[in-house]
Amino acid sequence: MMIKSWVSIPEESDFPIENLPYGIARAGGNTFAVTRIGDTVADLSKLYALGLFSEPGFDFEDVFTQPVLNDFISMGQDVHRKLRKRLQEIFSTEHAPDNNLKRMIESIALKPAGEVEMLMPVKVTDYTDFYSSIEHATNVGRMFRDPANALLPNWKHLPVGYHGRASSIVVSGAGIHRPVGQAMPAGAETPVFGPSKMLDFELEMAFVVGRGTELGESVKAKEAENYIFGFLLFNDLSARDIQSWEYVPLGPFLSKNFGSVVSPWIVTLDALEPFRVAGPVQDPEVLPYLQTEGLRNFDINLEVFIQPGEGRESLVCRSNFRHMYWNICQQLAHHTVNGCNITTGDLYASGTISGPEPGSYGSMLELTWRGTKSLKLADGEERKFIDDGDAVIMRGYAAKNGLRIGFGECRVNILPAKF
Ligand code: MN
Numbered sequence: 001m002m003i004k005s006w007v008s009i010p011e012e013s014d015f016p017i018e019n020l021p022y023g024i025a026r027a028g029g030n031t032f033a034v035t036r037i038g039d040t041v042a043d044l045s046k047l048y049a050l051g052l053f054s055e056p057g058f059d060f061e062d063v064f065t066q067p068v069l070n071d072f073i074s075m076g077q078d079v080h081r082k083l084r085k086r087l088q089e090i091f092s093t094e095h096a097p098d099n100n101l102k103r104m105i106e107s108i109a110l111k112p113a114g115e116v117e118m119l120m121p122v123k124v125t126d127y128t129d130f131y132s133s134i135e136h137a138t139n140v141g142r143m144f145r146d147p148a149n150a151l152l153p154n155w156k157h158l159p160v161g162y163h164g165r166a167s168s169i170v171v172s173g174a175g176i177h178r179p180v181g182q183a184m185p186a187g188a189e190t191p192v193f194g195p196s197k198m199l200d201f202e203l204e205m206a207f208v209v210g211r212g213t214e215l216g217e218s219v220k221a222k223e224a225e226n227y228i229f230g231f232l233l234f235n236d237l238s239a240r241d242i243q244s245w246e247y248v249p250l251g252p253f254l255s256k257n258f259g260s261v262v263s264p265w266i267v268t269l270d271a272l273e274p275f276r277v278a279g280p281v282q283d284p285e286v287l288p289y290l291q292t293e294g295l296r297n298f299d300i301n302l303e304v305f306i307q308p309g310e311g312r313e314s315l316v317c318r319s320n321f322r323h324m325y326w327n328i329c330q331q332l333a334h335h336t337v338n339g340c341n342i343t344t345g346d347l348y349a350s351g352t353i354s355g356p357e358p359g360s361y362g363s364m365l366e367l368t369w370r371g372t373k374s375l376k377l378a379d380g381e382e383r384k385f386i387d388d389g390d391a392v393i394m395r396g397y398a399a400k401n402g403l404r405i406g407f408g409e410c411r412v413n414i415l416p417a418k419f
Contacts, residue, residue, distance in 0.1 A: 002402060004093040006102065007110070009038035014397055014406020020087050021230070021265035021407075022069055025116035033064040033072060036265065037091055039113045046109035050101075052090055055082060068123045069266070073210050073229045074344040080210075080229070084270055118264035120171040121232075122208055125345040127169060128335060129204075129236060129256070130161040132326035134280065135354040139366045144244070156284060159326035159334050161351075164236075165257035169347065172410045176237060176259035178388060180419040183241035195417035196239035196255075198371065199386045202352040203304050203362030203394060205321050206234035207328055208266055209346040213336060221292050221333035225269060227342065228328060233263035233302075233394045233410035234349045240365055240385070262347075263394070263410035271405050275299045275398035277322050286330070289337055296327035300398045300407075302353060304362070306377060307391040314377040316367060319353050319360040321396070388416045 005017045015021070015036045025034045025041055034041040045064035047053065053060055057079050063072040073080075089095040096102060131137055134151070137160075141150030154160065170176070178199055182191045210229030213219060219227055236256060243255030276295035285291075300321035305313040326334075331348055352362040361367045364385050367375055374382035386392060391413050397406030 003088060005037055005091045006093050006096045007037045007040050007091055012404065013038050014404065014408055016404065017088055017091055018403060019267060019271050019405045020084055021267045021271065022072070023121045023264045023266065024068060024119045026119055027111060027116040031065070031067050031119065033066070033069060034116070035087060036113060040110050041113050041116055042087075042091075043109045043111070047090070047105070050104060050108065053083070053086060055086065057082065067119070068345075069121050070123050070125075070345045073122070073208065074212075077210065077226060080268065081270060084268065118171060118173070120169075120262070121264060121266050122345045122347070124166040124169050124347045125343040127164040127166040127260075127347045127349070128161050129164045129349045129351060130159050130326065130331050131351040132159050132324050132331065133351055133354050133362070134325040135323060135356055135360075136352040136362060136366065139354060139361065143365070143370050156282070157286065158290070159331045161331070161335070162251045164260070164349070166347070168257055169260045169262060172261060172263050172408075172412070174259070174261060175413040175415045176261070177415045177418040179239050179242065179254065179258040180417050181239065181242040181254050182245055184245040185241070191245060195419075196242055197385070198240035199414065200238045200240050200364045201304060201386065201392045201394075202236035202238055203302055203317060203319055204234040204236050204349045204351060204353060205300070205302075205396070206232050206262065206347050206349040208232065209342050209344055209348070212343045213341050215341040216339040217341065218336040218339060219332050219342070221290060221329045224329035224332040227332060228269055230266040230268040231272065231407070232266055233396050233407050235261040235392060235394055235410055235412055236349060236352070237261070237412065238363070240370075259412070260349075261410055261412040263396075263407050265408050267405065267407055272298050272300070272398060274400055274403060275405065279327050280323070280325050282325070289333060290330045292327060292329045296329050297322045297324055298398065299400070300396050302362075302394065302396045305393040305395070306383060306386070307393060308377065308379065308381055308387065309389045311381070312378040313393060316375055317360065317362055319355045319362050321350070321353060323353060323355050324350060386414055388414055390414050
């Protein structure tokens, strides 16, 4: 049953009143925490100032005027759940405030989404990238190693990952310069230096940690969701030519840390509750510390578009978060099983989310099979990798029984190399 709102919500909006994602907006020189309903953002600091949050534990005096959501996130799941319920009340038709108060809310706290600039929602304290899609890992293994033995022996026994770089994670709308670096082209005997010729996207989702642990503690797989605040779309930009030369034996480095992009809205686990699905069957059975029960994957449609300059957008990939072989609980349990501590604001990315069909591969590397074929775009152009001037746009939404919970978009503009 959809909840009706007195705020207008366009058909097919990512942001019905069942979503209520969190973000940070800027307008008129001020920065404030917001949620979104349809094409309207609601300034949470103003709703607080209007006296609309009076329940015990709702001490939002300082948190909604911070430049990031970290302090709000660390208030804990109980507060987040109560606030979600309260916001649904305030904006529902059924429990709508009286007309006076409604006019106050409209004039003081609500703004058209197009009139605010969305900023980075969290200070990312640490960032890890997993490699949890079996289709992606298999495709990469087939391309770079042994087509008959594409997965390395550890892959089905632990969620492979690496520690990434938090400082270069930016919010949707950013421009990222094409990285320069070393590569060893096929047939060359010495490395070459210059702008990457194989710039790629990786279609991923990321979760934000909502609760920290002490060094030495570990998060149990069955309790892991208590440590997760919500999800974002994530583009892990990758320079394939730099990567294939540098990554032996310690993994990706400069091929990844020049920029990654998140969508501005953090969609909570509670909003995604109706879209739980079972993950793929894990065979062989995983070790006890990685075992989970219930539905731990999420049915979220994911799309990637390339838009050259002022040209038209072309859909190049359609995938789904449900394909993940390793779920978020397993990722967090594995990450902390050795006592590694986590912090509110940590970001854990899924790894490239590829599906089983060629059109569902989550990177150009796979879509063009390492540049051996081209993708045709709407205006007649072709791409093997990403060109300067291209925008890469990711969108994601879950939909079921008339309810649609979306993420908005995660957009990056690729600028020429700067070095
Ligand atoms: Mn990645």
